[in-house]
Amino acid sequence: MVVLLLKSLGINHLLDFEFMDPPPGETLMRALELLYALGALNDKGELTKLGRRMAEFPVEPMLSKAIIASENYSCTDEVLTIISMLSESSSLFYRPKDKKLHADQARQNFVRPGGDHFTLLNVWEQWAETNYSQQFCYEQFLQYKSLCRARDIRDQLAGLCERVEVVIESNPNTNDITPIQKAITAGYFYNTATLQKSGDSYRTLKTNQTVYIHPSSSLFQHQPPVKAVMYYELVMTSKSYLRQVMEIKPSWLLEVAPHYFKPADLEEMAKGDKKMPNAKAVAAAPSTAS
Template identity: 90%
Template sequence: MVVLVLKSLGINDLIGFEFMDPPPGETLMRALELLYALGALNDRGELTKLGRRMAEFPVDPMLSKVIIASEAYSCTDEILTIISMLSESSSLFYRPKDKKLHADQARQNFVRAGGDHFTLLNVWEQWADTNYSQQFCYEQFLQYKSLCRARDIRDQLAGLCERVEVVIQSNPNSNDITPVQKALTAGYFYNTAQLQKSGDSYRTLKTNQTVYIHPSSSLFQHQPPVKTVLYYELVMTSKSYLRQVMEIKPAWLFEGEFLILTF
C-alpha cells in the first residue's frame, strides 16, 4: 500500500526515496511485482488508471482491487460486507467454557455453501435484519464490538466508493455466489492453493508451500475435499494454516488476469 501511495504522489524513484525506515530491496521488488500483477502498474512501472482508483482506498491493494472488480460483477454491496467482516473475523465468535456446545452449534448454523466468506456474509445479513441488535449477538455468541467495528469499516468503504465513483449494487441473484467468488479471485489470485494427492493438505500455487485448512474453517475436513481454494491469510503455528477459506474454480484465475487488462 505504501508503494501504491508513493506512486500516486508521483514518486517513481523508490530506491532513491528517503524512507525513515527503508525496507529491504527485495520487499520493494515484491510490492512492485504484486502491483503489476493486480494491474495497478504498467510494464514501465507507471501507475495505471486502475492503480489511481485503487490508491483512493486506504486498504491492502488486493482488497481495493476486489472492490473495483466487484463493480463489473454487480456485487459491490456483498463485497464491502465480506471485506469488512474479514477484518474482524479473528475476534467475531466467542466460546464460553460452560456453553461450548451451544456456541459451536450457533456458529454452525451460520455456515453457508462456498466457504467462510459466505458464512461471514450470512452473519452480517442476519445481524442487519435484527437492526444491529446487541441481544442477537449475545444469543448467537457473537462479539458485538467486533460487528460494530465491521459496520464502521463498511460505512467508510462505502463512502470511498462514492468518491471513486464505484457503483454499489447488490448481486441480482443471491442464490448464485459465482460473481462474488470471481470478484474476490480478481484481487486474491496470489492467495490460492491446490489439493494434494494425499487429500489432507494443499500446496500454494504461488510459493509451492504445503499448507492446511484451519480447523475453524467451514471447509475443514469437507467431504469431498475442495480441490482449489482461495484464502484470506496464512498463519504459522505447528503447521501452516489457511484462514477464511473459499472454494474457487481454477479457470477463474485466468479471468482475474484478464480483468487486469480490461479495467
C-alpha cells in the same frame, strides 16, 4: 499499500526515497510485482487508471482490487460486507468455557456453502435484519464491538466507492454466489492453493508450499475435499494453515488474471505440481493493465 500510496503521490524512485525505516529491497520488489500483477502498475512501473482508483481505498491493494472488480460482477454490496467482516474475522466469535457446545452450534448455524466468506456474509445479513442488535450478538456468541467496527469500515468503504464512481449493486441472483467468488478472486488470485494428490493438504500457487485448511474453517475436512481454494491469510503454527477460505474453480484464474495465468498453468495445477510463474518473468512481461 505503502508503495501504492507513494506511487499515487508521484514518487516513482522508491529506492531513493528517504524512508524513516527503509524496507529491504526485496520487500519493495515483491510489492512492485504484486501491484503489477493486480494491474495497478504498468510494465514501466507507472500507476495505471485502475491503480489510481485502488489508491483511494485505505485497505490492502488485494482488497481494493476486489472492490473495484466487484463492479463488473454487479455484487459490490456483498463484497464490501465480506471485506469489512474479514478485517474483524479473527475476533468475531467467542466461546465461553461453560457454553462451548452452544457457541459451536451457533457458529455452525451461520455456515453457508462456498466457504468462510459466505459465513461472514450471513452473520452480517442476520445482524442487519435485527437492526444491528446487541442482544442478537449476545445470543449468537458474537462480539458486538467487532461487528460495530466492521460496520464502520463498511460505511467508510461505501463512501469511497462513490468517490471513485464504483456503483454499489447487490448480486441480482441470491442463489448464485459465483459473481462474488470471482470478484474476490480477482483481488486474491495470488492467495490460491490446489488440493494435493494425498487429499489432505494443499499446495500454494504462489510459493509451491504445502499448507492445510485451519480447523476453524467451514471447509475443514469437507467431503469431498474442495479441489481449489482462495485464502485470506496464512498463519504459521505447528503447520502452515489457511484461514478464511473460499472455494474457487481454477478456470476463474484465467478470467480474472489472464496476464498472470495461462491455460498450460491450469493443466499443471490439475496434476498437482503447479509452480507459480517466474516472478522476474511476470515483472518483465508486457502489461495488459489499462
